[in-house]
Amino acid sequence: MTRLSSPAHLRQVRTGNMHxxxxxxxxxxxxxxxxxQRTGLTKATVASLVEPLLGQRILAEGAVVNAGRGRPSRPLRFAATGPVAIGAEINVRHLGVTVQRLDASTEFERRIEVDNCRATAADIVTRLADLIRTAIAACGRDPLGIGLAVPGIVQDGAVVHTPNVPSLNGIHLGDQLAAELGRPGTTVAVDNEANLAALAHVWPHRLAGDDFVYVSGDVGIGAGIVIGGAMFRGRSGFAGExxxxxxxRTGxxxxxxxxxxxxxxxxxxAIFQAAGKRDLAALLLALDHGDPRALAAVETASAALGAALAALINxxxxxxxxxxxxxxxxFDHIAPGVHTELDTGVLAATRRPIHLTTSAFGRAAVTRGAAALITRRHCLEPNLLLPPGRRQ
Ligand SMILES: [Zn+2]
Structure with missing residues (x-):
């Protein structure tokens, strides 16, 4: 048992305060x-905690501000040149990367269209590593780690079920990516893309409340379910499929x-095929022109999605x-049809309408959330931000 005055206990308290x-x-x-005021700690404690964060250029001090009758103060902010995390994504038809600071501000973002459906795992990892090297070169510093999103189920770091990018099945992507980057010690945390996109709406700010479902719609459809501010993964990570x-049943x-x-x-x-269009831009153009085939395809999709969501919400x-x-x-094209299904299919909708909204991050939600996986870990375990000799 740790005594309250023991060095181990004091270190624990100091780490908790820095967090x-x-x-x-x-x-x-x-x-x-x-x-x-924000933390409930004394000014002296805050001052002693801030010192190593300034020393490591994690925080920076602004110019002196004279606020009314109080003593002049120097506001602290996250340093623009402070630590960054990388969020990366492998999806069926694209790769993406985001470089994000601890406060979730974005320093670099890129997405390339590429067919991963028939590519080998080695080719996918090589292309992704190139993209990540470009991101690291653009921000000019080593990342704290890499969060990697995949369109499938992940267990213990291995991709165990990804029907739309079959070459990734059974692959330990984290190890392969770190080796391909020539950075074998780098932390690479792999998770499902919908879960990570949902995380972007939880950390560092709760943008969609405490209870929501994030639906990731591309070739595949995944859902990140957040209940009480925490991700619901199910017993073996298969939740949200x-x-x-x-x-x-006979479809x-x-x-x-x-x-x-x-x-x-x-x-x-399925939407492209029903609409007779090859890509999203062509589909959106056809919808804007009132193309009957495109409108019918989206109507079918909205009804199917709404029915599945109604079952989930029930x-x-x-x-x-x-x-x-x-x-x-x-969103503007599918939301009305989804709403109709939710209004009729969700029992609770008669008492409380379901709030249907779109992600403020657009298609970048996945890589933002992948980066947040790393930044959240470092804010919750601040010792990871400090060199070994300066840890609490
Ligand atoms: Zn299926």
Whole structure:
């Protein structure tokens, strides 16, 4: 048992206080006195905690501000040249990367269209490593780590089920990516893309409330379910497989092995095929011109997606749905049909309307959330930000 006055206990308290200071800083620039107010710590404690964060250029001091009758103060903010994390994404038809600071401000963002569906895992990792090297060169400093999003189920760092990018099945992507980058010690944390996009709406700020479902719509459809501000993953990480909810038992076959999955009606490829369009830009143009075939394809997709979401909400009693991925671009076209299904299919909708919204991050939500996986860990365990000799 740790004694209250023991060095181990004091270190624990100091680490907890530093965590509190970093989290308080996420609410915006603040003087030491304001930080004391936000955290409930004494000014002297805040001053002693801030010193190593300034020394490591994690925080920076602004110019002196004379605020009324009080003593002049120098507001602290996260340093523009401070630590960064990388968020990366492998999806069916694109790769993406975001470089993000601890306060979630973005320093670099890029997305390239590439067909990963038929590519080998080695080719995908090589291309992604090139993209990450470009990002590291652009920001000019080594990242704290890399969060990597994949369109599938991840268990213990291994991709275990990714029907739309089959070459990734069974691959330990983190190890392969670190080796390909020539940075074998780099932390690479791999997770499902919808879960990570949902995380972008939880950390550092709760942008969609405490209870919501983030729906990631591309070729596949995934959902990140957040309950009480925490991700609901299920027993083995399979929670949120919205795309494989069966809406027609004798319907179209799905790469997952089942039939009639919602993905076969509301997934991007299903919409393109029904609309007779090759890509999102062509589909949006056709919708804007009132093309009947495109409108019918989107109507079918909206009804299928709405039916699957209604089933999910009837079970989880969630009040907010965030539509992301390509659904963000299609929001104005699909939201009315989804709303209709939710209004008729969700029991609770008669008492409380379901809030249907789109992600403020557009198609970048996944890489933002992947980076947040790393920045959140470092804010919660601030010792990771300090060199070994300066840790608490
Ligand atoms: Zn399926």
């Amino acid at each position: 509190a200071v970093l989290v308080a800083m996420l609410d915006g620039p603040a003087s030491r006195a304001e930080l004391a 919205l795309g494989h909810v069966i809406i027609e 179209h076959p799905c790469p997952c092995g089942s039939r009639g999955c919602v993905e076969q009606y509301a997934g991007l490829d 079970i989880c009693d969630i009040e907010t749905v965030v539509l992301g991925g390509s659904y963000a671009a299609l």
